[in-house]
Amino acid sequence: QKEVEQNSGPLSVPEGAIASLNCTYSDRVSQSFFWYRQYSGKSPELIMSIYSNGDKEDGRFTAQLNKASQYVSLLIRDSQPSDSATYLCAVQIPSGSARQLTFGSGTQLTVLP
Amino acid sequence: GAVVSQHPSRVICKSGTSVKIECRSLDFQATTMFWYRQFPKQSLMLMATSNEGSKATYEQGVEKDKFLINHASLTLSTLTVTSAHPEDSSFYICSGEGSNQPQHFGDGTRLSIL
Numbered sequence: 001q002k003e004v005e006q007n008s009g010p011l012s013v014p015e016g017a018i019a020s021l022n023c024t025y026s027d028r029v030s031q032s033f034f035w036y037r038q039y040s041g042k043s044p045e046l047i048m049s050i051y052s053n054g055d056k057e058d059g060r061f062t063a064q065l066n067k068a069s070q071y072v073s074l075l076i077r078d079s080q081p082s083d084s085a086t087y088l089c090a091v092q093i094p095s096g097s098a099r100q101l102t103f104g105s106g107t108q109l110t111v112l113p
Numbered sequence: 114g115a116v117v118s119q120h121p122s123r124v125i126c127k128s129g130t131s132v133k134i135e136c137r138s139l140d141f142q143a144t145t146m147f148w149y150r151q152f153p154k155q156s157l158m159l160m161a162t163s164n165e166g167s168k169a170t171y172e173q174g175v176e177k178d179k180f181l182i183n184h185a186s187l188t189l190s191t192l193t194v195t196s197a198h199p200e201d202s203s204f205y206i207c208s209g210e211g212s213n214q215p216q217h218f219g220d221g222t223r224l225s226i227l
Contacts, residue, residue, distance in 0.1 A: 034215060043119075043206045043221040044157070088156065100147070101208075101216055105156045 006104035019076040023089030032092035035074045037085045079111040117209045119219025134192045134222045136207030142187035143209030151204045197226045
C-alpha cells in the first residue's frame with residue numbers, strides 16, 4: 001500500500017465550479033499535511049498547510065483534514081483556467097531530526113473555460 | 114514568503130560530465146535541505162536529506178558516491194552528479210526547511226545528459 005494516495009485524474013471541471021481533490025495516507029502518526037500545486041515543467045508551490053482536524057480556508061482554497069479517517073482534501077472554489085495544474089498532497093512524518101515529506105503521485109486538474 | 118533559489122535551471126551536457134547544482138535559501142536559514150528527483154509524469158522522489166554541517170542521509174537506492182551533497186552553511190546546499198549518464202537525466206528539485214517554516218522548493222534544474 002502506498003503511503004500517500006491520490007486519484008491521478010485527470011479531473012476536469014468547468015470554469016467557476018468547485019474542484020475537489022482527495023488524498024489518503026497510511027501512517028497514523030502523520031502530523032502535518034500540505035497541498036502543493038505544480039505547473040508543467042515547474043517545481044511545486046505550496047498553497048495550503050493544515051495540522052489539525054477540520055477545515056482551513058485561504059481565499060478560494062479550503063483544506064479539510066480528518067485524522068480518524070486518514071483523509072485530507074482540497075477544495076478550489078470558483079475554479080479558473082489558471083488553476084489547471086497537478087496538485088500534490090504531501091504528508092510529513094516526524095522521524096528523529098528529519099521531517100521528510102512523502103508525496104502522493106498527484107492529481108492533474110484541468111479547468112475548462 | 115520564504116524563497117529558495119536553485120541554479121542552474123537547465124543543463125545539457127555530454128555523458129561522463131559532472132554537474133553541480135546549487136540551492137540557496139534567500140530569506141531564511143534552512144537547517145535542513147532536501148533533494149528530490151522527478152521523472153516525467155511521476156511524483157517527487159526524495160533522494161537525500163542534508164542538515165547543515167553534517168553528512169547527508171540518502172534514501173535507499175540512491176548512490177551517495179554518485180550524488181554528492183554538501184550543506185556547508187545554513188543558506189547553501191549543493192548537489193553534484195558525478196560522471197552523469199543519460200539515465201541521470203531528470204528534473205532535480207531542492208527544498209529548504211527552517212524552524213517554523215514548511216518546505217519551500219527551488220525552481221528546479223532540468224538535467225539532460227546526451
